[in-house]
Amino acid sequence: MVVDSALANDEIDRIFGALADSTRRDILGRAIRQEQSVSALARQYAMSFAAVQKHVAVLERATLVTKERRGRQQIVYANRATLGKTATLLDNFEQLWIQRAKQIANIIADPKGE
Amino acid sequence: MTVITTTKDVENLTLTLVAEFDATPDRVWEVWEDPRKLEQWWGPPTFPATFTRHDFVVGGESRYFMTGPAGETSRGWWRIDAIDKPRRLDFANGLAGDDGEATPGVDPMAGYVTFEATDTGTRMTAVTRFIDAAQMQTMLDMGMQEGMTQAIGQIDALLAPAPV
Numbered sequence: 001m002v003v004d005s006a007l008a009n010d011e012i013d014r015i016f017g018a019l020a021d022s023t024r025r026d027i028l029g030r031a032i033r034q035e036q037s038v039s040a041l042a043r044q045y046a047m048s049f050a051a052v053q054k055h056v057a058v059l060e061r062a063t064l065v066t067k068e069r070r071g072r073q074q075i076v077y078a079n080r081a082t083l084g085k086t087a088t089l090l091d092n093f094e095q096l097w098i099q100r101a102k103q104i105a106n107i108i109a110d111p112k113g114e
Numbered sequence: 115m116t117v118i119t120t121t122k123d124v125e126n127l128t129l130t131l132v133a134e135f136d137a138t139p140d141r142v143w144e145v146w147e148d149p150r151k152l153e154q155w156w157g158p159p160t161f162p163a164t165f166t167r168h169d170f171v172v173g174g175e176s177r178y179f180m181t182g183p184a185g186e187t188s189r190g191w192w193r194i195d196a197i198d199k200p201r202r203l204d205f206a207n208g209l210a211g212d213d214g215e216a217t218p219g220v221d222p223m224a225g226y227v228t229f230e231a232t233d234t235g236t237r238m239t240a241v242t243r244f245i246d247a248a249q250m251q252t253m254l255d256m257g258m259q260e261g262m263t264q265a266i267g268q269i270d271a272l273l274a275p276a277p278v
């Protein structure tokens with residue numbers, strides 16, 4: 001009985017692994033706001049171009065971003081489909097807890113449960 | 115009227131629910147402490163919970179199962195890590211096998227619940243923290259998903275303007 005068969009377990013691990021690093025979260029945040037060239041990203045961080053490229057590659061493997069060559073530039077943009085699927089894992093628990101709170105409210109409102 | 119808000123922190127794998135109830139903290143605490151009340155809300159309506167053990171003291175454990183529409187069951191356990199009645203409750207909640215005991219290799223979720231008196235009743239804050247995505251997925255796979263999916267329609271109806 002798999003919930004969201006759209007995401008396999010190893011896929012989920014890659015996504016959360018990719019998000020575990022603050023630089024990668026920052027890169028993803030920038031890519032969500034606006035597509036970025038790898039060289040523009042590299043200027044934002046006190047690390048080598050190669051190191052930034054590696055972070056982008058981790059995000060790419062997790063399908064959180066897509067990288068595309070345009071002329072001499074590599075452009076990174078956010079993959080909204082994956083971002084949406086990731087959030088659904090937490091959404092499931094959110095719905096469960098909302099439901100629990102509603103049921104608690106019913107118990108409290110119903111004196112026969114006392 | 116019950117006001118419910120949630121906050122999802124995808125990066126830290128944390129879900130926070132805040133609910134305001136028109137009842138004293140003592141009465142809200144009771145729905146956690148009394149297993150007959152607890153089983154009225156812990157499972158989704160289509161997957162009601164039955165607690166066969168509920169040792170509500172620090173270090174105490176609980177065992178429960180939830181029964182689905184086709185009679186299928188999924189089992190779980192709690193361990194109480196901290197109690198400050200009626201202010202705070204910390205507990206671990208994990209999956210159990212058919213024997214009712216913890217499934218090896220699956221870490222429990224951590225729950226931190228606080229109860230604060232307000233002018234109109236109680237503000238209950240329930241924080242659930244997960245270890246990693248695989249754990250979240252495993253928890254969702256445990257069987258309550260069907261009930262939850264069915265329940266989402268009910269929730270949407272409940273979330274319409276009319277108060278509870």
